[in-house]
Amino acid sequence: MSVSSDSTAGDGFEHATEESVEPLSRDKIFHILQTQRRRDALRFLKETGGTVEMRDLAEQVAAWENDTTVQALTSDERQRVYIALYQSHLPKLESEGIIRYNKSRGIVERGPLADQFDPYLDTADESDYEVEMEDGESSDDETPWLRYYRVATAVGIAVVAAAWIGVPPVSFVPNIIWDVLIVASFTALSLAQLLTGDE
Structure with missing residues (x-):
């Protein structure tokens, strides 16, 4: 040491x-x-x-x-x-x-x-x-942001898979729209995390 x-x-x-x-x-x-x-x-x-x-x-x-x-x-x-x-x-x-x-x-x-x-x-x-702690926060090392990113990832994968195999109504929306929405969701999460100053 x-x-x-x-x-x-x-x-x-x-x-x-x-x-x-x-x-x-x-x-x-x-x-x-x-x-x-x-x-x-x-x-x-x-x-x-x-x-x-x-x-x-x-x-x-x-x-x-x-x-x-x-x-x-x-x-x-x-x-x-x-x-x-x-x-x-x-x-x-x-x-x-x-x-x-x-x-x-x-x-x-x-x-x-x-x-x-x-x-x-x-x-x-x-x-x-x-x-x-009065605000009810958990003492877990896993931050809530990690859970948010995991949910966003799972939803994104599900939407891409549904669009790819042609599941209506997801397949009715152009793929570029889904791509933009998925990227926008991760951007919004990142900005929210940055602005709140959370870890």
């Missing part, structure tokens, strides 16, 4: 001399902590301190998630967690000021707001995060 115990000028991050840290609301903290992978990532950063390589972070989170050791992980287990952290969870934590994430160099460190999460990371009963 590559861990640097102190931050230097060459660590790939720009550090302000004095950072004004506004406390986060309890709802905001629990919203961030509702996802197990985020909790594990913050826990790892708290335990190691300093700057860590994103690969090391992903491997440890995957090991905890699969109740095994880093050495015993399969490549699928590593890749599944790495991709989720890389594409979704770490950018989300960075955008909130909780971590510093240099994507191009693959390094991560605690940000100015990370200390506010420490008391919750020490909590043994992780079901507390679900109880405290």
Whole structure:
């Protein structure tokens, strides 16, 4: 594991001399902590301190998630967690000021707001995060957007198949119209996800 115990000028991050840290609301903290992978990532950063390589972070989170050791992980287990952290969870934590994430160099460190999460990371009963959420959001790692994309894909395949084999009334509409509608549905989903700022 590559861990640097102190931050230097060459660590790939720009550090302000004095950072004004506004406390986060309890709802905001629990919203961030509702996802197990985020909790594990913050826990790892708290335990190691300093700057860590994103690969090391992903491997440890995957090991905890699969109740095994880093050495015993399969490549699928590593890749599944790495991709989720890389594409979704770490950018989300960075955008909130909780971590510093240099994507191009693959390094991560605690940000100015990370200390506010420490008391919750020490909590043994992780079901507390679900109880405290007032908006009824699930703590599953699978986001609702993934389900939306799956439904859109299934509907698109069904429409294309029906048009291809000539099932009325689908076959009465020109194929170009179906193509445009399918592309438009994915475009709308992507824009909605982007505008809501969800992972």
